[in-house]
Amino acid sequence: MYNVVRKEQLGEVVTLLELEAPAIAAKAQAGQFVIVRLAEYSERIPLTLSDWDADRGTITIIFQHAGRSTEELACVEVGESIRDLAGPLGKATEVEKFGTVVCIGGGIGVAELRPIAKAMKAAGNKVISIVGARDKSLLILEDDMRKASCELHITTDNGSYGRKGFVSNVLQEIMDSGQKIDIIYAIGPVPMMRVIADQTRPAGIKTLVCLDAIMIDGTGMCGACRVTVDGKTKFTCVDGPDFDAHQINWEELVTRKKMYIPQEKEASRHYHEGCCGRCRK
């Protein structure tokens, strides 16, 4: 059992939980994730380690209420507990002194980007971060990202905060300004990561993305998270989640991510018909 020691609403549909998990906190590295199972019959879902504190023995997960499992998780209160946490899983992000690193996060991807920007800065890089959301109410961790970066750019699709437009618009301006970029790291919705891959491919800028393929066990055994990278089959959970954006078969990823939409809708409908309603307060 993993006790919840802090809970915060970062927005209407985004929740932060800090959990007592000393063994995971002691080994966590930027870019890794955990598989969470709330109760005995709950689904197993992957969530990134957004932060951890080895001294306190805690880890922090931040998640968007996307469907049944994340809505259920958002109902857990301080003092309650989560049944299973497996992790840290996945390969840690490649962090070294590259020079200038552009870190790009869209939506909930900013929660996943934070430890990477922090680690890149600690490694002596000039970190230029670009974070975006559809709307001001969906923008998270602005202060944390400011601390983790040397320069922070904010965009909203509708112009309700920061620059109006997309993170890719700001990236294009930086590229056009002649600023040397040694590596780009991007996390967000697949269409955002795909646009960035297309943008940086002609310029030959090394670009890593964090893929959110559907996962079950998270340890390389089930094959659910299969992706094709450079023509070869890779498992996102053990070979990733970071991959070279220019070598991913994006079409296949998009198709595989949509595979269970009817079942996801059905699970959500069942849950809302029978749930306690705490998540909708």
Ligand SMILES: Cc1cc2nc3c(=O)[nH]c(=O)nc-3n(C[C@H](O)[C@H](O)[C@H](O)COP(=O)(O)OP(=O)(O)OC[C@H]3O[C@@H](n4cnc5c(N)ncnc54)[C@H](O)[C@@H]3O)c2cc1C
């Ligand atoms: C390595 C990794 C790290 C992630 N980190 C975060 C994070 O830090 N914060 C966050 O909000 N989200 C994160 N996600 C996505 C998160 O796992 C899904 O939002 C969650 O599983 C949705 O489950 P649900 O039942 O609430 O929604 P559902 O209605 O079941 O699904 C909504 C959408 O979520 C995705 N999804 C559903 N089940 C899974 C699954 N088992 N594995 C992966 N994706 C799934 C699908 O795209 C689906 O269409 C991560 C995904 C991966 C692979």
Ligand code: FES
């Ligand atoms: S989640 Fe099963 S192999 Fe990756």
